[in-house]
Amino acid sequence: MSSETPDPSDIEARTIESVRIEDEMEQSYIDYAMSVIAGRALPDVRDGLKPVHRRILYAMHEMGVTSGSSHRKSSSVVGETMGDYHPHGDSPIYDALVRMAQDFSMRYPLVDGQGNFGSMDGDPAAAPRYTEARMAPIAEELLTDIEKDTIDFQANYDDRLQEPTVLPAAFPNLLVNGSSGIAVGMSTNIPPHNLGEVIDATIELIDNPEATVEDLMEHVKGPDFPTGANIVGRDAIYSAYKTGRGRIRVRAEFEVEEWKSGRDRIVITEVPYQQNKAKLVEKIADDVNDGKIEGISDLRDESDRNGVRIVIELNRSANTEIVKNQLLENHLERTFGVINLALVDGQPRVLTLKETLEEYISHRREVVRRRSEHDLAEAEDRAHILEGRLKALDIIDDVVELIRGSENRDEARSGLESEFGFSADQAAHIVRMQLGSLTSLEAEEIEIEYDEVMDEIEYLTEILENESKLFGVIKDELMAVKDEYDDDRRTSIIEDVGTVTHEDLIPEEEVLIVMTEDDYVKRMPVSNFGPQGRGGKGIIGCDVKDGDRVTTVFQANTHDYLLCFTNQGQVYQLKAYEIPEMSRTARGKSAVNILDLDPGEELTAIVDTDAFGDDEYVTMVTQNGYIKRTNGDEFNNILTTGIIAASLEDGDELVDVEVTDGSKDLVIGTEGGMTIRFDESEARAMGRNARGVNGIKLAAGDAVAGLVATDEGDDRALLTVTENGYGKRTELSEYRTQSRYGKGLIDIKTNERNGPVTALKAVTPDDHFILMSERGQIMRTRAGEVSTVGRNTMGVTVMDVEADDAVASVDVLSASIIEAVDD
The missing domain is CATH 1.10.268.10 (Topoisomerase, domain 3)
Incomplete structure (x- = not known):
């Protein structure tokens, strides 16, 4: 090494500066964020364009690819833009060009495309070598007079050329075509508008600088989407224009047509902006298959180049209003979240309608x-x-x-x-x-x-x-x-007359709800089952598959809110109309989407929440003879996954539930035919997590079958039904009151003919009761047809049960319900 050349290790660094790493990271991130905000993701308030769109249009202008020229290959336009002005990948440039050519994305497309530029079904555009493009005539209005020193230019990325920092923009393109983008820590979502309305509002503001948002809304009625559809309500529009933010409900345009054989069909002709039409059809079909939407027999997409047409054909028995409401709730309405964020002097700002127009007028x-x-x-x-x-x-x-x-x-x-x-x-x-x-x-x-x-x-x-x-x-x-x-407005604005809930459209009807061991569930109108004489076989009420069996049948009104208690001590809340309505011979739908039941969990009791009043109790009895009372207030706000109703010891199950008021007598019946009656006050009120107290002493091998609540003045009789289809009525007065946790009295003989007791119910002679067998046979009988006899008797044939079948469940239809059903 020459003596004149210093050793590098001896050279003192004069440009090294010590900084804290967190400060450097913070500043670097801020620089990156501002680069994304200003150079990529947000539009300029003056011309409504992001840099990529501005560069594409300017490149086409410089290439002479105007509306009067012939189309050029899109790959040529993309290549010129990328090589001269936009040093990014060709894919995002082409994506931006494609969007400017899509008449379902842009209210007034800025590119005149030739070839496959995608569709509302989410289909991608063809590769840029297959498509051609040129400027649309309206795009030239954005570049008019650009050569007359109307705007500032800046050096392009390699200092070889000059590019415009903004376009002259002969119309307020930000509002007319809208914009959307996600920056760092912020996003913009500006809806498109009608050109004529926006220009009228701009002129109004020029003539009257003191004009308010309300004044400007005399001209700008609201967003005007390229796909049409309807905006629901004006309050959200006003909020968006007044504050720069808002949530606008957009509803598909559809109509109900009367079709052949008296059936209706719903025809959708316009869908909400940016909704994928193919996925819309697919999601509706999935809900139909899952039983979430009932009454649809066919669904098809008949759309073509002339417009959207989705046809939904209904069953003859379908309630058209209910189907419409279900479609609106889940598919035909979308929310467009307005965020009117744009760059003003290079800084992001959320602008009101007036501020947006003021910035454009200034430009x-x-x-x-x-x-x-x-x-x-x-x-x-x-x-x-x-x-x-x-x-x-x-x-x-x-x-x-x-x-x-x-x-x-x-x-x-x-x-x-x-x-x-x-x-x-x-x-x-x-x-x-x-x-x-x-x-x-x-x-x-x-x-x-x-x-x-x-x-x-x-x-x-x-x-x-x-x-x-x-x-x-x-x-x-x-x-x-x-x-x-200028052209006609495409999006209509309809008044929000309030939300019509699904429940409002469900007719009140008495129904039977059937559930199987494998968790299939369905509902059927009670009117489908007329009363039969005692001792009949009944009719098919459910087509159970091999290995499955009916476990529960209960009556409800379609508008009832029900508490559903399971054998494992859980309770769920259910709206009766949420269960799909099906025919007598149908198996039912899987309950997994209705009740979140665990394997082996079965419904054992249903309580109508309308039965709750002040100081009401939910009184529960278990298979092993435990009784528990819990205040009804503890069953409010039940989660979709259910809550604990009672803690059970191993091997025990919840059997039956009654609503009591603290002054009732409780009658517990067992499968072995024993009953005990005692004052409910002997079972003190407990919390949901408690097990309860002993209610009856069970003989070896016996188990509780049911629970009935009564009082001194009760003129009803106790209906006891056995597995083999036998039953009897005995006056409740014959069951004397005892102390809790005794062996009780004999109610019915459970010999080989009768079999074990299935259910106990309190009935009047005018009540009807529904019996359902494990194999799906169902029968409705008037209680008065069953003889009134004393305790410790055999009973009479109530239902003719096949040798390999058994009564699975019994429920009572009160006289008032019977009157409503018969009417």
Whole structure:
């Protein structure tokens, strides 16, 4: 190493600066965030464009790919944009170009595309080598006068070319076409609007700068989506325009048509903005298959290039209003979240409607001013030349003689300047004049042109000196754009008359709900089952599959809110109409989407929440003879996954539930035919997590079958039904009151003929009861047809049960319900 070359290790670093790493990371992230915000994701309030869209349009402008030219390959446009102005991948550039060509994405497409540019079904556009594009006529309005120094330019990414920082924008494109984008820590979502309405509002604000948002909404009714549809309610629109943020409900356009055989069909002709039509159809089909939407027999998409047409055919028995409501709740309405965020002087701001238009007017004012200054300078230059020509024509002989006597053009120019007082520009122009321009006719034309140029100078000077004149130009140009491109509003605004819930449209009807061991569930109208005489076989009520069996049948009203208690001590809340209605012979639908039951968990008791009053108790009995009372208030706000109703010991199950008021007697019956009656006060009230207290002493092998609540004045009888279809009625007065936790009295003989007891119910002679067998046979019988006998008797045949079948469940229809059903 030379002695003159210093050792690098001895050189003191003079540019190293110590900084805290968290400060450096913070600043670097802020720089990155601002780069994304200003250079990629957010539109400029002045022309409504993001950099990529602006660069695409400017590249097409420079290529001459205007609306009057032939289409060019999209790959050519993408390549020019990427190579000269937008140093990013070709894919995002092409995606931006495609969106500007989609008439279902842009209210007024800025690109005229030829080829496959995607569809509302989410189909992607063809590759850029297969599609062609050119500027749409309205896009040229964004670039009008760009060559007249109307906007600022900046160096492109490699300092080789100049690109515009913003376009002149002859109309408020930000509102007209909208915009959406996600930046760092912020996002924008601006809906499109009708061009004519926005221009009218802009002119209103020019004429009346004190105009309010309400005044501007006299012109801008609301967003106008390219896919049409309906906006529900005006309050959300006002909020969005007033604050810059809002949530607008957009509803599909549909109508109900009367179809063949008296059936209806729902035809959807417009879908909410940005909704994938194919996925919409798919989701409706999934809900139909899952039983969430009932009454649809066919669904098909008949859409073509002329528009959207989705046909939903209904069953003859379908309630059209219910189906409509279900579709609206889940599929045909979407919320468009308005975030009117745009760049103002390079900084992101959430703008109101008025502020957005004010920023555009300010931009347009600057454009017209700079254009007028540019045109004025050119007009003054032209007037100066014309003045020189007119002066030369007045002394044409002297001018010609001087030029002919000069040795060259430079000498001629100098002579004209020194001899006759022409300016350098005038002298240069006169030297270049042709001999033919010295005719008298040419002189007349020059005088005419000079007068026109002087009129133009006067006009431009007035624009620059008179603010009202300048704004008049802006208004005239806006009206010219409106006259050329305005069209009818596509999106209607309908009044929000309040939400009609699904429940409001469900007719009140008494139904039977059937559930099987494998958790299949369905509901059927009680009216499907007329009363039969005692001892019949019944009719098919459920087609159970092999290995499955019916476990529960209970009566409810479609509008009832039910507490569903299971054998494992859980309780769930259920709306009766949520269970799908099906035919008698149907198996039912899986209950997994209705009740979140665990394996082996079965419904054992149903309580109507309407039965709850002040100081009401839920009284529960378990298979092992435990009794428990819990205040009804503890069963409010039940989770979808259920809550604990009672804690059970191993091997025990919850059997039955009654609603009591603290003054009742409780009658517990067992499978072995024993009963015990005691005052409910003997079982103190406990919390949900308690096990309860002993209610009855069970003989070996016996188990509790049911629970009935009664009192001294109860004129009902105790109906006892056994597995083999036998039963009896005994006056409740025959069951004397005992102390809790006794062996009880014999209620019915459970010999080989009868089999064990299945259920105990309290009935009047006019009540009807529903019996259902494990194999799905169902029978409705008047209670009065069952003989009233004493305790410790055999009973009579109630239902003719097959040898391999058994009564699974019994429920009572009160006389008042029977009257309603028969009517």
